[in-house]
Amino acid sequence: MRFKQDFFEQLTGFYSQVYPQPISNPHWLGWSDDAAALIGLSKPNDELLMQLSANHAADGASYYAQVYSGHQFGGYTPRLGDGRSIILGEAIGPHYAWDVALKGGGPTPYSRMGDGRAVMRSAVREFLISEALAALHVPTSRALAVIGSDLPVWREGQETAAITVRLAKSHIRFGHFEYFSYTEKGNNAKLKQLADFTISQHFPHLSTDKAGYIQWFNEVVAATAKMIAHWQSIGFAHGVMNTDNMSILGDSFDFGPFAFLDTFKEDFICNHSDHEGRYAFGQQPGVGFWNLQRLAQALTPLIASDDLVQALNQYQRYLVDHYLLLMEQKLGLAEVKFAQEPSLTDEAIAEQQKQDLQLVGEFTTLLETNQLDYTNSLRRFGELDVSSQKSSLRDDMVDVAKFDHWFARYQQRVGKVDDVANWQRDRNAVNPKYILRNYLAQEAIIAIEEQGDNSKLVQLHQLLRHPFNQHPTMEDFAKRPPEWGQGLIMSCSS
Numbered sequence: 001m002r003f004k005q006d007f008f009e010q011l012t013g014f015y016s017q018v019y020p021q022p023i024s025n026p027h028w029l030g031w032s033d034d035a036a037a038l039i040g041l042s043k044p045n046d047e048l049l050m051q052l053s054a055n056h057a058a059d060g061a062s063y064y065a066q067v068y069s070g071h072q073f074g075g076y077t078p079r080l081g082d083g084r085s086i087i088l089g090e091a092i093g094p095h096y097a098w099d100v101a102l103k104g105g106g107p108t109p110y111s112r113m114g115d116g117r118a119v120m121r122s123a124v125r126e127f128l129i130s131e132a133l134a135a136l137h138v139p140t141s142r143a144l145a146v147i148g149s150d151l152p153v154w155r156e157g158q159e160t161a162a163i164t165v166r167l168a169k170s171h172i173r174f175g176h177f178e179y180f181s182y183t184e185k186g187n188n189a190k191l192k193q194l195a196d197f198t199i200s201q202h203f204p205h206l207s208t209d210k211a212g213y214i215q216w217f218n219e220v221v222a223a224t225a226k227m228i229a230h231w232q233s234i235g236f237a238h239g240v241m242n243t244d245n246m247s248i249l250g251d252s253f254d255f256g257p258f259a260f261l262d263t264f265k266e267d268f269i270c271n272h273s274d275h276e277g278r279y280a281f282g283q284q285p286g287v288g289f290w291n292l293q294r295l296a297q298a299l300t301p302l303i304a305s306d307d308l309v310q311a312l313n314q315y316q317r318y319l320v321d322h323y324l325l326l327m328e329q330k331l332g333l334a335e336v337k338f339a340q341e342p343s344l345t346d347e348a349i350a351e352q353q354k355q356d357l358q359l360v361g362e363f364t365t366l367l368e369t370n371q372l373d374y375t376n377s378l379r380r381f382g383e384l385d386v387s388s389q390k391s392s393l394r395d396d397m398v399d400v401a402k403f404d405h406w407f408a409r410y411q412q413r414v415g416k417v418d419d420v421a422n423w424q425r426d427r428n429a430v431n432p433k434y435i436l437r438n439y440l441a442q443e444a445i446i447a448i449e450e451q452g453d454n455s456k457l458v459q460l461h462q463l464l465r466h467p468f469n470q471h472p473t474m475e476d477f478a479k480r481p482p483e484w485g486q487g488l489i490m491s492c493s494s
């Protein structure tokens with residue numbers, strides 16, 4: 001790894017230098033060639049294992065924990081910070097420099113009562129979902145590796161510690177801005193320094209003046225909306241959308257009790273501690289907005305309120321537009337809009353969007369009332385001949401009459417498909433066959449826990465690298481969960 005240290009060198013006062021503590025008997029549980037390529041690495045080796053398990057120092061690394069705060073479940077916590085994630089610096093890759101962080105690397109000045117560690121099960125889940133989301137084209141932080149150990153840690157009982165080696169284009173969160181806005185009230189120097197750094201590093205096309213700040217906030221609003229549109233389109237529930245877990249780049253970030261929907265359920269809650277359903281699947285778009293409002297509030301010393309409000313007002317449009325785009329592709333509705341018929345006025349396009357949104361909404365309602373699997377139902381579009389009344393989708397429905405009513409309008413909207421095979425291929429290219437269902441992750445974790453066997457993890461990771469492909473020997477991985485794996489809800493303890 002070749003590091004640069006821009007955050008460390010330019011933002012003194014925004015972190016504490018702290019060395020990670022080694023984990024004993026380190027061993028690779030998972031390694032991502034795809035993530036490795038992002039920072040110019042190829043295969044793992046023993047020396048790298050020693051470095052990333054904190055047993056050896058890495059050349060050129062600085063080792064620091066960043067300070068931030070954040071709104072957690074609606075309430076403001078004035079100081080959080082990296083309590084168990086230690087950043088080595090920005091590893092220079094062919095296209096971008098990625099922060100390398102050891103999540104679970106030991107205590108820091110921000111650990112509060114925590115031990116600075118991550119348990120194996122949560123480290124494995126973070127590794128798998130980071131790489132699975134990337135393969136689904138969802139903006140996300142990445143995971144280079146997950147490293148197991150025999151270091152005991154205590155949660156509800158004794159477990160073993162592990163480290164996820166996280167790669168992120170930036171670790172700057174909404175909570176960073178909240179921290180420097182509220183702790184140094186009346187002195188905007190640090191807030192401005194942080195905004196300028198963020199813009200020059202990650203929004204280099206923007207200036208660091210008044211106009212640049214406005215445009216920057218606009219882009220953060222758009223990127224956040226797009227990320228959430230992606231989540232809604234693939235049925236992903238994040239589970240802990242606190243503002244300290246919202247990346248300023250709109251990358252999915254900090255994976256704890258996340259889950260994909262099995263059966264479609266708007267009010268699905270994946271976080272055991274989320275008693276009120278604040279972060280339920282269907283709440284995510286609204287929470288994204290609420291979080292952006294918190295960011296806007298923190299930025300008021302830099303950006304005029306009217307400009308912030310104007311940008312926030314665009315959120316819904318960004319979100320709906322992107323969600324529709326993704327869903328239109330999934331259902332095969334995209335052609336009319338993309339053809340850009342010159343005769344289409346703005347009003348006609350808006351009307352088409354409204355109708356499409358309704359068609360999509362009625363489809364997800366059908367899935368919910370018929371208790372159907374979200375991913376598998378969408379995958380069925382890849383088997384569909386739109387001109388025919390027969391479809392496997394229809395066979396799944398209990399309420400066939402309602403489905404027929406919907407399908408007739410759907411057929412009308414799609415129109416005539418000339419090349420059915422091609423149309424089906426296009427659907428399969430956007431509707432994944434394989435997702436990281438909780439029970440699959442759980443099986444991989446149990447094999448490591450009980451037999452020290454990571455082969456299931458490796459197999460699952462390899463499968464999820466190509467979620468849209470057919471894998472004839474791995475059909476079982478596409479199935480709905482068995483009874484024991486239904487409604488697995490993860491706790492926050494990690």
Ligand SMILES: Nc1ncnc2c1ncn2[C@@H]1O[C@H](COP(=O)(O)OP(=O)(O)OP(=O)(O)O)[C@@H](O)[C@H]1O
Nearest residue numbers: 080081082083084085111114115116117245254255
């Ligand atoms: N075991 C732990 N030891 C010390 N601090 C912890 C521990 N677990 C969580 N924290 C801290 O509690 C706060 C909230 O935790 P949260 O679960 O959102 O983040 P995280 O998963 O630890 O890390 P990240 O947001 O970097 O992915 C963070 O400041 C985090 O560093």
Ligand SMILES: [Mg+2]
Nearest residue numbers: 244245253254
């Ligand atoms: Mg966090």
